[in-house]
Amino acid sequence: MTTQLITGIGELTTHDPDGPTGPGPFALVIDGDRVSWTGLAAHAPACDTSVDVDGRAVLPGWVDSHTHLVFAGDRREEFAQRAAGRPYTAAGIRTTVTATRAASDADLAARLRRHVAEAVGQGTTCLETKTGYGLSVADEARAARIAAEEVEEVTFLGAHLTPADTTADEYLELVCGPMLDAVADDVRWIDVFCEQGAFDADAAARVLAAGDARGLGGRVHGNQLGPGPGVRVAVEAGAASVDHATHLTDADVDALAGSSTVATLLPACDLVTGQPAPPARRLADAGATVALASNANPGSCYTTSMALCVSLAVLRSGLSVDEAVRAATLGGARALRRDDVGHLRVGARADLHVLDAPTVVDLAQRPGVPLTAAVWRTGRRVRP
Numbered sequence: 001m002t003t004q005l006i007t008g009i010g011e012l013t014t015h016d017p018d019g020p021t022g023p024g025p026f027a028l029v030i031d032g033d034r035v036s037w038t039g040l041a042a043h044a045p046a047c048d049t050s051v052d053v054d055g056r057a058v059l060p061g062w063v064d065s066h067t068h069l070v071f072a073g074d075r076r077e078e079f080a081q082r083a084a085g086r087p088y089t090a091a092g093i094r095t096t097v098t099a100t101r102a103a104s105d106a107d108l109a110a111r112l113r114r115h116v117a118e119a120v121g122q123g124t125t126c127l128e129t130k131t132g133y134g135l136s137v138a139d140e141a142r143a144a145r146i147a148a149e150e151v152e153e154v155t156f157l158g159a160h161l162t163p164a165d166t167t168a169d170e171y172l173e174l175v176c177g178p179m180l181d182a183v184a185d186d187v188r189w190i191d192v193f194c195e196q197g198a199f200d201a202d203a204a205a206r207v208l209a210a211g212d213a214r215g216l217g218g219r220v221h222g223n224q225l226g227p228g229p230g231v232r233v234a235v236e237a238g239a240a241s242v243d244h245a246t247h248l249t250d251a252d253v254d255a256l257a258g259s260s261t262v263a264t265l266l267p268a269c270d271l272v273t274g275q276p277a278p279p280a281r282r283l284a285d286a287g288a289t290v291a292l293a294s295n296a297n298p299g300s301c302y303t304t305s306m307a308l309c310v311s312l313a314v315l316r317s318g319l320s321v322d323e324a325v326r327a328a329t330l331g332g333a334r335a336l337r338r339d340d341v342g343h344l345r346v347g348a349r350a351d352l353h354v355l356d357a358p359t360v361v362d363l364a365q366r367p368g369v370p371l372t373a374a375v376w377r378t379g380r381r382v383r384p
């Protein structure tokens with residue numbers, strides 16, 4: 001297998017407690033698709049090829065554990081209305097459902113590929129995406145199939161909203177029965193939007209139990225637009241993650257801290273939709289595991305920028321830069337229950353993000369500035 005030496009690293013973030021420290025420069029060796037060595041550049045072994053990153057910072061690729069990228073159409077009009085003062089409501093999801101149902105497979109796949117490429121170009125090397133803009137058996141199955149062809153982590157979100165042409169009970173039966181059957185081979189996760197106006201606690205628990213019976217891990221959209229039972233339902237069901245988690249009571253924070261459910265915060269979404277900044281500091285201080293994700297979708301948050309999420313988590317939610325970077329890499333991996341990504345310990349998947357900066361501090365200090373200099377994914381240089 002070919003070995004690659006990445007040398008001249010100014011700051012190396014591995015998330016390895018025994019990883020190299022002190023003044024660099026550092027180096028890292030990739031053997032095939034894995035990290036095989038990290039240390040001081042002066043001690044690096046000889047390799048088949050070598051790249052000098054000239055004092056730049058290297059960190060694990062972002063693990064974006066929450067996106068909704070199987071969609072068609074756009075929500076520019078809704079965005080313009082919100083910019084003029086109208087509040088965000090989840091009703092806009094229906095606009096995207098109509099457009100997505102009308103789109104061809106080729107159009108949906110091309111849009112998904114374009115958005116994934118956009119994310120990779122900004123350092124995202126592991127990405128989750130969801131169904132949820134189909135909301136019929138055929139349309140959800142199609143979305144799951146298209147997602148599975150492009151993305152390594154796929155989530156079934158049939159329980160996003162109840163379509164207008166059916167009752168809540170009938171739709172829940174469909175989601176937990178024929179719709180789940182139709183997507184199960186293409187997805188690893190099941191998700192439910194547990195929020196006032198979407199699915200209540202009982203319905204959410206039922207969706208998660210139906211997924212569990214089919215071997216799918218659980219995820220919950222909860223506490224996005226106001227306080228609610230989402231966190232409790234997620235923790236009780238042993239879900240891998242509760243996402244949004246913006247409006248939390250002390251009991252919610254304690255429940256997360258005492259559980260294996262990750263609090264996946266979506267700070268760009270909260271910014272765009274006029275919600276308070278997510279309570280990252282409170283969660284971290286309580287001992288909960290925190291992840292940061294983009295929530296890229298056409299309505300509530302149309303950005304694939306994980307760097308923006310890191311910046312917002314520092315500037316508005318009180319995390320240190322190191323904590324925010326950790327949440328956007330290792331935290332995302334934990335939210336997806338993955339051990340192979342989100343870090344650069346020996347044996348990790350060789351997913352590297354090289355910054356056009358000497359340290360990760362620039363990610364927070366320079367919001368909106370594109371700082372990705374190079375990206376390796378599974379040992380292959382994919383950018384530039």
Ligand code: NIG
Pocket residue numbers: 068090092093096193221224269295297298299300301
């Ligand atoms: O995570 N909360 C529900 N789902 C998406 C909203 C998507 C939309 O508005 O289209 C979210 O924000």
